[in-house]
Structures are given as structure tokens and as C-alpha cells.
Amino acid sequence: MAKTKSPAQRTCIGCREVKPKKHLIRIVRTPERDIIVDPTGKANGRGAYVCPSRACLTAATKSGRLAKALDTEIAKETLERIIDDVQVLLGDKGTK
Template sequence: MAKAVKQPVKKQRPRTCVGCGEESPKRTLLRIVRSPEGEVRYDPTGKANGRGAYLCADPSCVAAAKKKKSLSRALKAEVPESLYDELTALCAEKGGEA
């Protein structure tokens, strides 16, 4: 009789919000990615190739990241103004779900 093989448990490391600095599970945060081509965009899947940074789904964290330029620093690229507007709108949507 064959032995059942146990799958290793994958550890979920917390991610740090670049706006407020708090650690949270990856799934609760918004991921922003700089693609290898240099395009900066929101990554709803959390799996896009490129350098990623995370933000809480809170408009105050988006505003703090914009003010401190921490998102640009984390991605090592300029973040377009339109992306901050998109993230603020996403935060408002996610806030309505809770």
C-alpha cells in the first residue's frame, strides 16, 4: 500500500504597505507593479511579472504614499497621477464591500 504524500505547507509572509508601513496579508492589499517594460499599473491578480509594491485598500494610505513618494521609490519608477486616482477609486469600492 502506497504512503500518502503530504504537501508542504506554504508560508504566507505578510507584506508591508508603502503608505502606512503596516504589515498585512498579501490578499488584503492592493499590488502595484512596474513591468519589465517600465509600465506602472495596478495588478488585480497579484501575479504579474515585475517589481511590486503594496498599499492598504485605504484612501489615506494612497494619499500618504503619494505625498511621501514612497510608491515611486519602491517601484524605482515615476507613478502617473492617473494611477493614484484609480487606486483611490478602488479603495472606495473595497470600503463599500466591508
């Protein structure tokens, strides 16, 4: 009998809910220490996951959980760029 593989689960750093990996957005600190939004989920580097909602992204950035998860300090300009990148990625799909 073949076992069915369950989908990979990750925790959103904004709301702390465990969800399937494919339902979350990955933010990555690359080996060059750049911070990018990874829509493929395959970029090399240390990653953190956030729900596709502005509320979770805001909670993750304001609480400092994003910086802690990526193990780096994040400049205000970089945070603003990440928020903009996620909002562009979300388009109309993002919830408030």
C-alpha cells in the same frame, strides 16, 4: 504531522503596517517601465503594496515611497492615473 502554511505577509508603503498579502493592493512597474495597478497580484515586474485606503495611497504617493519602492520616477499624470485606478478598484470598499 503536516505544518500549516502561514499567509504571505507584505508591508504597506503608505502606513508601514505588515498585513496579509491578500489584504493589500499591488502596484507594479512592468519590465516595459509602465506603472499599473495589479488586482491579481501576479503581474510580472517590480511591485509595491498599499492598503485598500485612500489615506495610505495618498501617503505613499506624497512621501515618494511609491517611486522609491518601484525604483523609478513617476510622472504626475501617472500618479493621478494610479490613484484613479485604485479608487475604481476599491469602489465602496475604500476607507477614507
